[in-house]
Amino acid sequence: MVTSALAPALSLRALTKRFGDTLAVDRVDLDIPAGSFYGVVGPNGAGKTTTLSMATGLLQPDAGTVHVLGVDLWAAPEVAKPMLGVLPDGLHTFDRLTGAELISYAARLRGLDRETTRRRRDDLLAALDLEGAGRTLVMDYSAGMTKKIGLACALVHAPRVLVLDEPFEAVDPVSAGAIRRILTSFVESGGTVVMSSHVMALVERLCDRVAVVGAGRILADGSVMEVRGGADLEQRFVELVGDVREHRDLTWLRQS
Template identity: 75%
Template sequence: MSDSPPAITLRGLRKRFGKTQAVDGIDLDIPRGSFYGVLGPNGAGKTTTLSMATGLLTPDAGQVLIHGVDLWRHPDAAKPLLGVLPDGLRTFDRLTGAELISYAGILRGVPKDEVRARRDDLLAALDLGAAGSTLVADFSAGMAKKVGLACALVHAPRVLVLDEPFEAVDPVSGAAIRSILQSFVASGGTVVISSHVMALVERLCDRVAIVGGGRVLAEGSLDEVRGDGDLERRFVELVGEVADKRDLAWLRQS
């Protein structure tokens, strides 16, 4: 087990957009079977890093290995290992929820009958019964998130990379998703999530990386990173507090 490569290895990953260095040399090893949290303030480079780690964005420099396979050199071998839920991207909105899951399954090479069975399982497990026959165009944000997660799961990948998977999801569905992901990790899968919700990360993740300014500021097991305090305090220490704590006196009602 110790000889097997990590689920995801990032080496020297860089990305620049115009004058902005979004990702500035990120190195990470995400162990197999871990529930890994990527934390960072807005604009820290989390989404850019995850996009490069999943084949959605070409890095300027660096290497991405999925179970030891170079994603950008051998995408045919690496992409089937990944299940991906990006944040802030559109979805094919003329399909129903059920059709979108079927579409993802067929694209991933799952046989038709197997796709049908898995589609129905996922719709039930994620409480998407009504969404199955509703066009994605009419979905709420939470429904879109859940059906996106179903698309990431349908081919039973070995690594799940989920950008803000609990955003806009109601508590009941959130509990169902947590249960699915924890069960996936317990069976040997790897989950990487990005989130701003510290309590959620502390509850779910066994390892975390805090990213700021396109770099890794801290990385390790949850206990190693948060030390004696809680994760939120450690996060604020690393990324810094809001510099100008201006008093909005005009906002007070009396």
């Protein structure tokens, strides 16, 4: 199977997932252009993680298709998955390995030879400021360090499309700067980043395109400018997904 240069980095068609009575993702259609820095935003429980899990082979959809650069992910995972680098949110890691071992593990699973693995492992540990922690077990890492080591695992095989669920969550500002530089440079070199986040300012700053997800559907998508429609992204987001139903005043919480 040959990937198409013109094909979207990720193309979702009628993607659907139901958990019991809950329709988590409702016939989602979305094209993410190759070479874009794409933000996926939405309120808690909107279906972002479920959508990204289906788009990366972690969760079987009930219906619909996922294409990675023109390759059907669920029909030909052996072709599509090597093009993807994935950082999920809220899942465990093999935490009895050291940080260095975890990167090596990801690299070896991706079929990299020993010398390439060694070189890239050391590069990634240095770039993500984890050199000192490389020999420590991941179980002793902070949340931010775990996120960074997960990102290193997603990058080690030099994928063409990066799908990152909340990559900046719990990461300190210095490390966040390093991650931003790595991702921006990746996109400049032709790669695609798909990133979910709750931080609108970050999405506005980094992404050129954005999709707003709500109740398992795409409520708006396009360039950040288009979706914003003259307002700031947070304002537009609240308009699209709706504000909290009641601004109740918690008088009992007041200190005086």
